[in-house]
Amino acid sequence: MISKKTKYAINALVYLAKENKGTEPIQISKIAESENIPRKFLEAILLVLKNAGLLSSRKGKAGGYFLHKSPDEINIADVMRLFDGPIALLPCVTHNYYERCEECKDEANCGIRSVFADVRNETVNMLKHATLTEIMHRAEAMKKEI
């Protein structure tokens, strides 16, 4: 399961992608209210997204948040990694955070590892393609289907 942080982050990003017509920043409290996210908790989440370069902010009165990258450059894989760490199900098949399984006898010939490597590749591939744009397209498509 992904953490609530990740889930909230994705929802907030999608909301910003939909709402951000001009470049007017949108306040934390507005996002929190619309997306049913605890306000203070969301505060911390948006800060992380900002420091990771996905969001920009304006401080002070009439301040708020807005997308820093284009909606088709922001994908679920990156957001998940930011909050929940590696996507892989085994430490020995992560690309960026590789760690040997201490109990493993022969990593190079491990059938279990081979399975989880396939799963990782497929999952990352799917989540990389799940951009904000793609997510919005899917929601649109579902609404049109009766």
Next chain:
Amino acid sequence: MISKKTKYAINALVYLAKENKGTEPIQISKIAESENIPRKFLEAILLVLKNAGLLSSRKGKAGGYFLHKSPDEINIADVMRLFDGPIALLPCVTHNYYERCEECKDEANCGIRSVFADVRNETVNMLKHATLTEIMHRAEAMKKEI
């Protein structure tokens, strides 16, 4: 990431599948030593696998564990579910343990849900096909490749 319990369980099962030529039970301590798993911890794991019907045991002197099902009927998906619960990354896309996301406004038209449903289907499909037999075949194949 899967838990160590799941990882240990899979390793123990593969070991039993490989070692179980006759029907002689194999002792916890032998599995623990061979697979580098803390003995007492493995004890609890094997008990769960037994109660789930994957293993059988003989008690007392010369007792131990052995597969209850055929190696091609035991797959990683089932083992993961047993120890780590649902495989899906969102509660609203699990088949067996469905739970609504409390913050969600419109589940039926949720683009995020749609993405994670795809991921779930693909992952479960791959893990269902990852039987003990398949795992052993993969290891064999890798050893033959130089």
Next chain:
DNA sequence: ATAAATTCCTATTATATCGGTAGGAATTAT
């Protein structure tokens, strides 16, 4: 019958993570 070896069962523990709250400092528009 007895001893030895083993699974089975119940508690306990240490550590970390998750989900969230609290309070205030810094910044900016009006």
Next chain:
DNA sequence: ATAATTCCTACCGATATAATAGGAATTTAT
């Protein structure tokens, strides 16, 4: 100056993880 907002640090309770400890129950071998 004031009001509104982001930014930052610290804290907290609950739960899960990865074990460990100790002994009861069971069975085989002698």
